Amino acid sequence: MSTPPQSPQPADQPAPQPQQAAPQPAVPPQSTAYPYPNPQSPPAGAFYAQPTLVGRPGPGQPQVGNPYAQTPPFRPVPPVPPSGGGRAGRAVLWAAVGAVVASAAWAAGVFLVGGRGDGADLRGYSAPSNLCSGADYSSFKGEYTQEDSAPTRISLKDKALDEGYCSLGLKKSGSSYADAYLTLQLDLHKKTDPGPEFTANWKNYGESHSGYDVDPVEGIGDEAYLVSQDTVSGSSGGSRYATLAVRDGWVTYIMTYSLYLTSYSQDKNPPALADITDWLKTDAKATLRQLRD
Incomplete structure (x- = not known):
């Protein structure tokens, strides 16, 4: 028995649409321990500098304060005891008033005294506008007789820092x-004491940089360290490096000598490391002395 042919779908009648799945209920936002809204993502291609929280020393960097820190709460004065309380009631009242006054004085001390500080210990130093001409490096001129006609120099004057920088070719x-x-490089730190970070940086330089010798130096400023490395072998290659870092109060002065010897170097007989370190000490003392005159 043959199946009767089915009638074709009329052209003007739309084809049946497939059934759509029922919408799923939205997932409620998950709770989080962070009480503040998440920051929005920056637009594509944008660059934002991130603040440095703990750096290698950034000598003298002020610590970023906690924006959510609050002052100690003031407790309200308790109500006056009913009449007839006698001396005991008055003693309780004045004790409470005294606690409030003491709390207010403590808070005022935090804001008015604690943030003021005692001032920078600059020892009478001043930063010259041209450190290349204001510093003494005459000990090196007996070995390196030609003057650098175009040294690199930088000068900075700011309420937080005065700085002088000079780079010379010998x-x-x-x-x-x-x-x-x-x-x-000379730095006059006018807002922050560089002492703790200076000591941490230079005294422990050998621990963070392998292959360097670190020696404390007496008789220059409050503290000084000599950092050196000598890998010169014969006249074919190697380097000879020495830095004298000095701190006197809130003033730091750093002298660095560096030499890179190759088979193409013109200088086949560089000065000995002992001579270089002696020159650094002599010239650092002379520079610090004349910057205080």
Whole structure:
């Protein structure tokens, strides 16, 4: 028995649509221990500098305060006891008033005294506008007789920091290019004491940089450290490096000598490390002395 042919779908009648799944209920937001709203993501391609919380020392960096810190709450004065309370009632009242006054005085001390500080200990130093001409490095001029005609120098004057920087190329007689380099940096910290970070940085330099010798130096400022490394072997290669870092009060002064010896170097007979360290000590003392005059 043959199946009767089915009638075709009329052209003007739309085709049946598939059934859509029932919408699922939205998932409620999950609770979080962080009580503040999440920051929005920056737009594509945008760059935001992140604050440095703990740096390698950033000598003298002020610590970022806690924006949610609050002052101690003031307790309300208890009500006056009913008449007839006698001396005991009055004693309770004045004790409570005294606690409130003491709390207010403590809070005022935090804001007015604790944030003021005692002032910067600059010892009479001043930062010259041109450290290349204001510093003494004459001990090196006997070995490197040619003057650098275009040294790099930077000067900064700010309410928080005065700074001078100088970078020199050292040339022996007849040299076309620098045989060694000398950098000088003077910092007058006017808002923060650089002492703890200075000590942590330079005293422990050998622990964070392998292959360097660190020696304390007496008789220059409040504290000074000599950091050195010598890998020169014969006249074919290696480097000779020495830094003298000095702190006197809230003032820091750093001198750095560096030499990189290759088979193409013009200087086949560089000065010995012992001579270099002696020159650094002599010139650092002279510079600090004349910057206080």
